Every structure is written in structure tokens, then in C-alpha cells.
Amino acid sequence: MIEGISIYEILSLSSILFFIGIYGFFTRENLIMVLMSIELILNAAAVNFVVINTYLYPDFLQGAIFSIFIIALAAAETALAIAIIINLYKLVTSVEVKDTEVMKY
Amino acid sequence: MNWNSLLLMRFELGLLILFLAVLIFEIFTGKKQKGKLVSFAIILFAIHTAVGFFPLEEGRLFGGMFRTNTLLYFFKNVLNVGVLIVLLQSADWLKEKVVAQHKGTEFILLLLSSLLGMYFMISSGDFLMFYLGLELATLPVAALVAYETSKRISAEAGVKYILSSALASGTALFGISLLYATTGTIYFDVVASVLTVSNLSVLGFILFFSGLAFKISLAPFHFWTADVYEGAPINVASYLSVISKGAAVLILVILLFTVLKPLFLFWNKIIYIVAIATMTIGNLFALRQQNMKRFLAFSSVAQAGFILLGMLSVDQLGLATVLFFVTVYIFSNLGAFGVVQAISSAADKENIDDYEGLYRTNPKLSLLLMLALFSLAGIPPLAGFFGKFFLYLAAASKGYYVLVFIGVVNATISLYYYLIVVRAMFLRKNPDAIPYFSSKLFMKLGLVLSAIGILVAGLYSPLYEYVYAISTTFLN
Numbered sequence: 001m002i003e004g005i006s007i008y009e010i011l012s013l014s015s016i017l018f019f020i021g022i023y024g025f026f027t028r029e030n031l032i033m034v035l036m037s038i039e040l041i042l043n044a045a046a047v048n049f050v051v052i053n054t055y056l057y058p059d060f061l062q063g064a065i066f067s068i069f070i071i072a073l074a075a076a077e078t079a080l081a082i083a084i085i086i087n088l089y090k091l092v093t094s095v096e097v098k099d100t101e102v103m104k105y
Numbered sequence: 106m107n108w109n110s111l112l113l114m115r116f117e118l119g120l121l122i123l124f125l126a127v128l129i130f131e132i133f134t135g136k137k138q139k140g141k142l143v144s145f146a147i148i149l150f151a152i153h154t155a156v157g158f159f160p161l162e163e164g165r166l167f168g169g170m171f172r173t174n175t176l177l178y179f180f181k182n183v184l185n186v187g188v189l190i191v192l193l194q195s196a197d198w199l200k201e202k203v204v205a206q207h208k209g210t211e212f213i214l215l216l217l218s219s220l221l222g223m224y225f226m227i228s229s230g231d232f233l234m235f236y237l238g239l240e241l242a243t244l245p246v247a248a249l250v251a252y253e254t255s256k257r258i259s260a261e262a263g264v265k266y267i268l269s270s271a272l273a274s275g276t277a278l279f280g281i282s283l284l285y286a287t288t289g290t291i292y293f294d295v296v297a298s299v300l301t302v303s304n305l306s307v308l309g310f311i312l313f314f315s316g317l318a319f320k321i322s323l324a325p326f327h328f329w330t331a332d333v334y335e336g337a338p339i340n341v342a343s344y345l346s347v348i349s350k351g352a353a354v355l356i357l358v359i360l361l362f363t364v365l366k367p368l369f370l371f372w373n374k375i376i377y378i379v380a381i382a383t384m385t386i387g388n389l390f391a392l393r394q395q396n397m398k399r400f401l402a403f404s405s406v407a408q409a410g411f412i413l414l415g416m417l418s419v420d421q422l423g424l425a426t427v428l429f430f431v432t433v434y435i436f437s438n439l440g441a442f443g444v445v446q447a448i449s450s451a452a453d454k455e456n457i458d459d460y461e462g463l464y465r466t467n468p469k470l471s472l473l474l475m476l477a478l479f480s481l482a483g484i485p486p487l488a489g490f491f492g493k494f495f496l497y498l499a500a501a502s503k504g505y506y507v508l509v510f511i512g513v514v515n516a517t518i519s520l521y522y523y524l525i526v527v528r529a530m531f532l533r534k535n536p537d538a539i540p541y542f543s544s545k546l547f548m549k550l551g552l553v554l555s556a557i558g559i560l561v562a563g564l565y566s567p568l569y570e571y572v573y574a575i576s577t578t579f580l581n
Contacts, residue, residue: 018279025272034268041275044529048282057289063282066233067292070278071238079275080244081267088260100261103332 014051018044031095033084035078042074088091113173120221124214139204144503146213147192147547153227154185165230171290172230176578179571180428186558187348187435188220193551194443195340198450198546201449202254203288212252216241216344223352227359230354231575232281233278234236235297235356235498237275240577243270243320246345252339262336269319269329277316283309284546293364302366308367314375320353323413324383327406334402337450342398346405351431354412358427362419363579369419376413377508383410384515391522397445397455400522401438404421404481406520408434411496414512418499426499428564429569430492433480435491436558443552444470450541462538463530473556480559481525483516488563495569 017040024037046067053063089095111118127146134142163174164167193212203209222241229235247270251263272531285291287306300306315326324329334342365372387407394400412434415426448463449455464471480489493516497509544552562568 038271040276045282047280052286062291065284077271080247082265082268087254088264091257092259103335
């Protein structure tokens, strides 16, 4: 609990983070930026879990533990995505979305 | 808790032991013998599959985070058989291409760790376990999709898959956090008893559902499907479309029928709309495909739409029909992908036009592909017909006649494009037809197994009765 800050402010913050992430995912032209947008989404979810746990259900630590797992898995996800992007970069020497796409409808 | 109760995790522990065995085998074999590793892993996995059929007790572990019952055992066996067929079908490809680059072990380990994730995902008793299982099932597959590191198209497919699946799991997580906010717990049983309809829980459900819809490739979240299937190695595409989708469908139906049941009056509308959209879009895009992999990708999108019909009937019938259809679909699709794989590795051709005149040169392969496609299209007396019939029955039993009508129309459309392939194989004459070739032992075994699966699931009615009998499990 933070003095003077209610749950509404923090939930607004995490919702804004989430939608910035969604917006960024669909508009960014650079694969690394797309990956950063996904990080924003995952972090928004992690913040949500911690905040809901502390403010609403402080008896158990389910949300806090969940957020630790989210952080760990987000790291794994990013590492794998970076590895795949680096492999793509070796083949096309670019990480811009428009240069990497050959398959389309 | 005592040591005996750990036996409830026999599937998971068996797979872990298999893991270690493959790793140790890798360490102690010389460079020239790496080809044996594939056979070794397949034989071990076959033993693991056979052991899975022994009966087990039901129960819970780790304070309810992990639960098992007869239905889950049945489905894990189905997944095992599916993965065994995938491994058999990819054995030759592995031996010729992958082992030569010293990447054979990693392929098998990644495939099996993804399977382990699916075990945990379908047995999960709370959202944390579910999320961990989902990620463990997804991440290795992303690495597998990008496995042919020298191919540009494979790398592109890998990027598309990892990014869209990461977005999907992020969205699902945000949804879970909102459901947690409304209920105060992440355990399925407690959530089911506390959950009520409110704006927050509905929003949470929508986000959670869209995350899972990515995995099952329901419209409008299906855009990654065709590109990823085209770029990935064929056996990985077949694994994605069959095993990965099947497990995600099962956990979705379990969650909808138990945890999210209080929101039924809300989610039935979503399922209704998504089912229509998925069937129609999948069919319309499948009509215009020339590449077999893309064609099968859109056909699998359309099949996912049919599966949703069964979810509208929240009772024993609904669960049984979904489970039965997924089982049938796994065998049919494995047959189709297996033939595509065999032809691709022998002649390096993947377009529908290349299949012209195939019956004259390779009659057995064409017959199997025809069997698989007819089963997917739902022509009696093959398994797919009964699968679809029961799905219609489940939807009609709750009065969704319009939806059933749309489903039947879509099934007719799908018949058209499945028949295009059959016509190319049987009726067209082509002097440049793919010459006769004979597949290796493992490939033959994989194809025969999937053919047996299609026939048995269709003609052996006790299978459906068994599935119907075990489907009471989650509904009490």
C-alpha cells in the first residue's frame, strides 16, 4: 500500500500501459520496438497482479507470486524472440517489418 | 502427501526420464552414430506411449494446482499417440537434414518439452499452473518453427509466431489479472464458485478468451496461421496444427464449462459469433490457396470453427463431442500432413498442381491423402463425419438451428476445396507427375498409424461411447 495513492490511480496506470503496448504492437515498424511493446503488456499485467493483491486481497500472496513468474517468463520469451530476430537479421540484414516480410495473402 | 501420490504425475515424470535418457545418450555417442539417436528417442517415446494406457487413479497434487482424472489421461494418451506419429513422420527428415548439422537432439528435446507443457496446461488446477504450462507449450515450438536457420522463410515464420504468441499470452495474462481482481483467487474451483457477471469480469473474460483464441487460431486471431505453417518445417506445422491446437481446445472447453460457467449467458454469444466467423473465413481463404501447407492451415482454421459448435452445449454431450472431434481431427490432419511431408521430402514439391496424376504413380499415398481429406471434409463412414455430426447434434440440442445450418453450408463449401486436391490426384493426367518413390520404415509406420486412427475412430463405435462416459468428469 502506498500512502495517498488509491487503487484507481495504479490500475489506470497499468491499463494505459497495456493499451500503449497493444497500440505499439500494431503500429511499430521495427521488430525490436514490437518486442518492447509486448514487454509493456506483460509488465502491465504484472503490475496489475501486485496491486490487486496488495490493495484488495492482502491475506494471501497469490498475485505477488504470479507476478514473479510473469517476470521470469517474460525474460525467457524476450531471449527467444531476440534470438530468432538476430537469426532473421543475419539473413536479411534488417529488422524493419517491411523488409522482412515475403509471405502475404 | 507421500511418494505414492507423485505417481499421479506418471505422464510428466515419464517424459522427464525420457528427456534425461536422450540427453545422456547424446553425451555418450560418437559423432558418426548421431543418426541412431532419433531411432532411440522414437523407441523410448513409443514405450512411454504404451505405458500411458495403463490405468491410473484420479487425484490432486500441490494443493490443487495439479489435477488428473480419466478424461485427462485419455487426452494425454491421444496427445502421446499424435506426437509419436509426428516423430515417426519426421524421423527421415531429422536423419537426413538435421542430424548432419548436429541439431537432432535439440529438435527432439524441444518437441518433448512442448508436450510436457501441454500435459501441465491441461492438468492445471489454477491460473498460475495454466500460464506456466501454456508458455512451456508455446516457447519451444517457436524455436522449432525457426529451426531451419538458413531458410529466410523459416526465420520469418519464427518471428511471426513468437511475437503473436507473446502478444496472445500477454493479453490472456491481463485478462487473468482482471478475473483475479473480481474473485480474489487464482484457483479454478474457487473462481468457479465466486465468479459473477460484472463489467470487470466480462472484460477479463474477453481478454483471456482472445489470448486463447490466438492459440487455437480462431478468427479474427488467425492471421499468423498460414504464414507460420508455410515457413515452418512440415512436421512442426503438423505438430502446431494438431497437438498444440488440440491441447488448447481441450483446456478452453474445460475452462468454459467449469471456471467460466457463471458467464455462460455472455460467452455463448461470443462463441456463436466467433464460430460463424472462423468457419466462413477459414473456408473462403482455403478456396484460393495453391500451396498445400497454406491450404491445410486454412482448413485447420475452419475446423477450429466447427469445434466451437460443441462448446455451446454445456453438458456431457458438449464435452464428449468436442473431445471426440479433436481426437478424430488429430488423426485426419496427421494423415494429410504426413503425405505432404513424404512428398515434400522425396520430390520437394508442395503445390496442389504438383499433385496432378499422383494416383498413377503413388496410389497408396494418394489413397491415404484422400482418406484424410474426406475425413476432414466429413464424408461418411469416415471418422470426420461422425465428429461433425455429433457437433451439430450438440449445438442443435440447445436450439442453435441457424448456427447448425451455417455449419452445414460451410461443410459443403469445404467439401469443394478438399475435392480439388482429390481431383488433382485422381482425375488429372500429368506426364510430369511425381515419380514413384518408397518412403522409409518410420515414415511408413507413421502414415499407417494415422490411417488406422482415421478408420478406427470412425468405424469403432465403443470409442465414442467411452469418450461420452468419461465426459462427466468435470461437470459435477
